[in-house]
Structure formats: structure tokens, C-alpha cells
Amino acid sequence: MAKHEEVKDGVIFPIGAKNDAYAQYFIGQSYLNGLVGGDPGVNVSVGLVTFEPGCRNNWHIHRDGYQILLVTGGEGWYQEEGKPARFLKQGDVVTTHDGVKHWHGASNASWFEHIAITAGKPEWLEPVSDEQYTAV
Amino acid sequence: MAKHEEVKDGVIFPIGAKNDAYAQYFIGQSYLNGLVGGDPGVNVSVGLVTFEPGCRNNWHIHRDGYQILLVTGGEGWYQEEGKPARFLKQGDVVTTHDGVKHWHGASNASWFEHIAITAGKPEWLEPVSDEQYTAV
Numbered sequence: 001m002a003k004h005e006e007v008k009d010g011v012i013f014p015i016g017a018k019n020d021a022y023a024q025y026f027i028g029q030s031y032l033n034g035l036v037g038g039d040p041g042v043n044v045s046v047g048l049v050t051f052e053p054g055c056r057n058n059w060h061i062h063r064d065g066y067q068i069l070l071v072t073g074g075e076g077w078y079q080e081e082g083k084p085a086r087f088l089k090q091g092d093v094v095t096t097h098d099g100v101k102h103w104h105g106a107s108n109a110s111w112f113e114h115i116a117i118t119a120g121k122p123e124w125l126e127p128v129s130d131e132q133y134t135a136v
Numbered sequence: 137m138a139k140h141e142e143v144k145d146g147v148i149f150p151i152g153a154k155n156d157a158y159a160q161y162f163i164g165q166s167y168l169n170g171l172v173g174g175d176p177g178v179n180v181s182v183g184l185v186t187f188e189p190g191c192r193n194n195w196h197i198h199r200d201g202y203q204i205l206l207v208t209g210g211e212g213w214y215q216e217e218g219k220p221a222r223f224l225k226q227g228d229v230v231t232t233h234d235g236v237k238h239w240h241g242a243s244n245a246s247w248f249e250h251i252a253i254t255a256g257k258p259e260w261l262e263p264v265s266d267e268q269y270t271a272v
Contacts, residue, residue: 011148012147012148012206012208012209012226012227013206013227014227035206035229036204036229036231039231041202041231041233041234042202042204042231042233042255043179043255044180044204044253044255046204046206046229046253066177066178068172068178068180068182070148070149070171070182070251072148073148090148091148091149091150093171093172093182095172095175095177095178097177097178098177115206115251117180117182117253119178119179119180
């Protein structure tokens with residue numbers, strides 16, 4: 001039994017649909033509920049991303065922008081290249097600056113969700129290998 | 137007994153301190169938990185604003201920017217000038233575009249909280265009178 005199964009039912013916002021558009025950049029199943037996007041008067045997109053246990057996105061870089069993560073449920077990890085992984089739980093906030101290579105995702109034992117506030121364009125890189133993931 | 141008293145204890149994020157810096161622009165007591173701010177690499181600030189029942193901010197305009205509200209708890213109102221007020225509850229999302237005169241706050245019967253993602257500078261205007269507030 002995974003931890004924080006309640007995240008599947010949505011904590012504040014519903015988890016949305018299977019994140020098919022970005023599935024190529026994830027290991028494992030994620031879900032996306034787009035809250036704000038495609039608005040020419042707003043330079044960020046806002047979405048809720050939910051990760052099943054063990055799911056994480058590939059290493060990536062936000063170009064000409066940034067990303068803010070607001071953790072709304074479950075337990076996960078955030079890691080910038082060359083730094084120790086940071087354990088994340090409900091109420092944590094992460095800011096990723098322009099040009100910083102990083103990944104984020106659920107812990108192996110728990111569902112995880114965060115709101116992502118994103119400016120600029122992501123550059124997607126290699127997957128987080130099982131060796132890298134299990135080393136956190 | 138007000139509705140949604142649980143908001144006082146924080147839903148995802150703690151409610152933070154009394155919002156003294158902006159008290160001059162509010163009727164009633166609000167609280168502010170600044171989540172992201174003052175970061176030169178990020179063009180928005182992110183904060184949790186909590187309103188006691190009946191509390192609302194003055195009419196205001198976001199200049200050279202915008203604001204996104206993510207409602208995380210309780211019940212409240214959002215109104216743009218010349219339009220009917222919109223009732224807000226947990227899970228609702230509001231985008232206010234540049235130059236639009238508006239206000240937001242709790243309902244008279246309930247605590248209310250939202251995350252605010254803000255770009256640009258607010259221009260603060262007149263209070264929302266009791267007549268305007270009770271008419272929603």
C-alpha cells in the first residue's frame with residue numbers, strides 16, 4: 001500500500017487527466033490539471049502535477065524563465081545537478097532559476113503532487129536513471 | 137460560529153502573520169504568508185492571503201502585470217467593476233488582467249484563503265463599501 005493514496009482524489013484541485021503530452025519526459029505515470037495556460041496577458045502557466053509512487057520527470061532546464069513548485073500533497077524529491085536531493089512534503093516551496101538542471105517527482109513509496117508555476121520554455125534532457133533515483 | 141473556521145489553522149500552508157503592511161488597503165483582518173518574493177530571477181510574487189469573515193481588500197488594479205488567485209479554502213467573493221460578483225470556493229481559479237479594477241475577500245459568513253500569484257504593481261483605490269459588499 002503506497003503512502004498518501006488520498007492524493008489520487010485531489011487535495012485542493014482534482015488531479016486531472018493522464019499527462020500524455022509530457023509522458024515522453026517522465027518515468028512512470030503522471031497526471032496534469034492545467035489551471036492557467038495559453039493566456040497572452042499572463043507570462044506563466046499554472047498546473048497541478050500528480051505523480052504515482054516512483055514517478056519522476058527527466059532532468060530538465062527552464063530556459064528564459066523559472067519554475068516555482070508549491071507542494072500540496074504527498075512526499076517527493078527535488079534535485080539540482082551536483083547537489084543532494086531535497087525531500088518534499090505538503091507545504092514546501094521550491095524555486096528553480098533559469099538555466100538550472102534538475103528533476104522532481106514522487107518518492108518510491110508515496111503519491112506526490114505539486115502546483116507548478118512556470119515561465120519560459122523547458123529543455124528536456126535524459127531520464128533520471130534507477131541508479132540516480134534510488135540513491136536519493 | 138463562522139463557516140470554515142479550519143482555514144485559520146492553514147489548509148496547505150500556514151496562514152502566516154497579521155497582514156500589517158497592507159492593512160491600510162483592507163477592511164477587516166487579513167493574514168499574509170509570503171511564499172516567494174523579492175527574487176530578482178522571478179517576475180512574480182506568491183503569497184497565501186487569509187481573510188476573516190467580512191474581510192475584503194479595497195478596489196485595486198494590477199498595473200504592468202496580472203494576478204492569479206488559487207482558492208485553497210473557505211468561501212469568498214471576487215468582483216470586477218461593472219460585473220456581478222463571483223462566488224469563490226476551494227478549487228476555484230481567477231485570473232485578473234492588467235488594468236482591471238476589482239476586489240476580493242471573504243464572504244460575510246466564512247473564513248477564506250487563496251494563493252495569489254502577482255506580477256506588476258498594484259494601484260490601491262477606494263474601499264469596498266458596506267453597501268457594495270452586502271449587495272453581492
